[in-house]
Amino acid sequence: EADIYQTPRYLVIGTGKKITLECSQTMGHDKMYWYQQDPGMELHLIHYSYGVNSTEKGDLSSESTVSRIRTEHFPLTLESARPSHTSQYLCASSEYGEGGYNEQFFGPGTRLTVL
């Protein structure tokens, strides 16, 4: 069982609000990731981090920002939420595997609805 947590699980918020989605893992993994997933669709990487003070943008452009001040914590922030941000956001983590291979462990996700 993976020890990776996301809060809130569900969030309904009005346009223009600032929101922060929390993600924490207790496995000591250096690598952490944020994915965006629409219902029934594939996961798109929007941010990743390979360690403290390291953050990179993913393959899908996103208006969100992330920070990595502590190994176990990787929050995602939207400064001004819009209806186009409505989606499911999944956080994942992994350790440095042998030869660069790494299984990613996923949290339960946050389903965000912006009205």
Added chain:
Amino acid sequence: GESVGLHLPTLSVQEGDNSIINCAYSNSASDYFIWYKQESGKGPQFIIDIRSNMDKRQGQRVTVLLNKTVKHLSLQIAATQPGDSAVYFCAESPLQGGKLIFGQGTELSVKP
């Protein structure tokens, strides 16, 4: 660009039958492949992985086959059960990378 895709978006099988879910990938440099299972309202759950130096790997009731010649990956589930009903995703990762590239999911529905 790089892409990973599945041939069938939905698959319906009878309980007890074997299921085969297929996946095509386009990046010949990918060296690591994973199958995930995602149940409704949950995050993806790791099922099985395989490295490119292998063509077959078996787990409990699951087998992954890798055909590098045609860049094809498949997941076989033996004696499919109602609890196997979910969306299945394949993902690939290039050597020395860390990022996973996910394909479109296949929804598996198991009829009792």
